[in-house]
Amino acid sequence: EVQLVESGGGLVKPGGSLRLSCAASGFTFSSYSMNWVRQAPGKGLEWVSSISSSSSYIYYADSVKGRFTISRDNAKNSLYLQMNSLRAEDTAVYYCASIVVVVAASGMDVWGQGTTVTVSS
């Protein structure tokens, strides 16, 4: 079964740091680009960052550029998001997601269950 499982969320003070992880299973992780998408409470989806299969290409939303770092360890089938200088507006459920099952130019067909990040003093 293709599966993504996020972890690492929690309560952190403004200005603090947190590292999210996403464990992949059921597919050849090293062959697929990966994404982080977040959803603030009661709000819509917001793309955060993407990383190519070999980490050669990395992209960030302007809202997190310079504060967040995406990375992956293909040997460990894991995706990471290092979040520094956290702000209240970073409070959200963070999902890792990818396009794995279908052959497509768009969309993400595999999502984790999400991990909650709360930034508050």
Place this chain on the structure above:
Amino acid sequence: QSVLTQPPSVSAAPGQKVTISCSGSSSNIGNNYVSWYQQLPGTAPKLLIYDNNKRPSGIPDRFSGSKSGTSATLGITGLQTGDEADYYCGTWDSSLSRVFGGGTKLTVL
């Protein structure tokens, strides 16, 4: 303010048809494929439509997608109470970032 514009809400009776629009620009929808997601309360988004009009395995043909110019549309026929959810469109942007619509809440009356 989302890059792609969707109506905040739509509603229809069971068995009826509903459409949800997604408006963008030449830097996103106009030059890229569109996907659609369904998000039931408290769950992760689920891919409904990819590459404008394709359905992943397991998605019923009651769900359809289309694109014209800088806009896209999700259609749902034979509405069921279980279709009540938030629906999001998504695509790529010219800056190689992904963008989403603000979401549309579907109510099945």
